[in-house]
Amino acid sequence: xxxxxxxxxxxxxxxxxxxxxxxxxxxxxxxxxxxxxxxxxxxxxxxxxxxxxxxxxxxxxxxxxxxxxxxxxxxxxxxxxxxxxxxxxxxxxxxxxxxxxxxxxxxxxxxxx
Amino acid sequence: xxxxxxxxxxxxxxxxxxxxxxxxxxxxxxxxxxxxxxxxxxxxxxxxxxxxxxxxxxxxxxxxxxxxxxxxxxxxxxxxxxxxxxxxxxxxxxxxxxxxxxxxxxxxxxxxxxxxxxxxxxxxxxxxxxxxxxxxxxxxxxxxxxxxxxxxxxxxxx
Numbered sequence: 084x085x086x087x088x089x090x091x092x093x094x095x096x097x098x099x100x101x102x103x104x105x106x107x108x109x110x111x112x113x114x115x116x117x118x119x120x121x122x123x124x125x126x127x128x129x130x131x132x133x134x135x136x137x138x139x140x141x142x143x144x145x146x147x148x149x150x151x152x153x154x155x156x157x158x159x160x161x162x163x164x165x166x167x168x169x170x171x172x173x174x175x176x177x178x179x180x181x182x183x184x185x186x187x188x189x190x191x192x193x194x195x196x
Numbered sequence: 197x198x199x200x201x202x203x204x205x206x207x208x209x210x211x212x213x214x215x216x217x218x219x220x221x222x223x224x225x226x227x228x229x230x231x232x233x234x235x236x237x238x239x240x241x242x243x244x245x246x247x248x249x250x251x252x253x254x255x256x257x258x259x260x261x262x263x264x265x266x267x268x269x270x271x272x273x274x275x276x277x278x279x280x281x282x283x284x285x286x287x288x289x290x291x292x293x294x295x296x297x298x299x300x301x302x303x304x305x306x307x308x309x310x311x312x313x314x315x316x317x318x319x320x321x322x323x324x325x326x327x328x329x330x331x332x333x334x335x336x337x338x339x340x341x342x343x344x345x346x347x348x349x350x351x352x353x354x
Contacts, residue, residue, distance in 0.1 A: 124214075125215065126214035126215055126282075127213060127214050127215075127219075127220035127221075127282060128220060128282075128283075128352070147220070147221070148215070148217055149217045149218055149220075149221060152217055
């Protein structure tokens, strides 16, 4: 009985998690952002760019570097100062974050999903 | 604490995990192999303890399978720690990560309690019909390790 109580207690936080997940990103509105790369992370489990756009500085979540590399988006292309366009969805809980579906850099568009 | 996390995240191994193109997926694959070995071997023992496949003698099954379960756990724990170094702070901020750790601790305590308690004292009668206590522990083991796997998978989606 004691063990079961421990398990139930351990499972309780699951209820608190219900509001997270992929639904975190608002897929009803597609965002297109143009900006300059302030910081880039070509890293696992997913890359990112800090993007200075017209309205604010965004964190755009990209794909795993292995996938980006396979699709021709090299680390060098994501350097600081590069001009890029990202298309994706805004995070409902972290309004400065967006999940990019594709990125255009140096005239080349790469699908990230 | 925060500076300790940063020190881990700035370490060579953490940077390697983040930046090497194929290290992370390779470690993930080894993590899955580890948990498959752990879950696969312990599930067979648990099913046997629940009373299935009673033609298989219990003692040699446990003696053979449990060391592989422990080996699988060690592999999963080592590879899991490697992935953890890459983003310590992000993982520690997730309730799901702590739920997973609590479930692992509970599953471990359940296994130790079973081994030291019911299994030791009841070993002579187990080949006939496992007691309710043994069956409860076996069912709990299956449920807990399944929940651990679910948590691990869900960590990638939260």
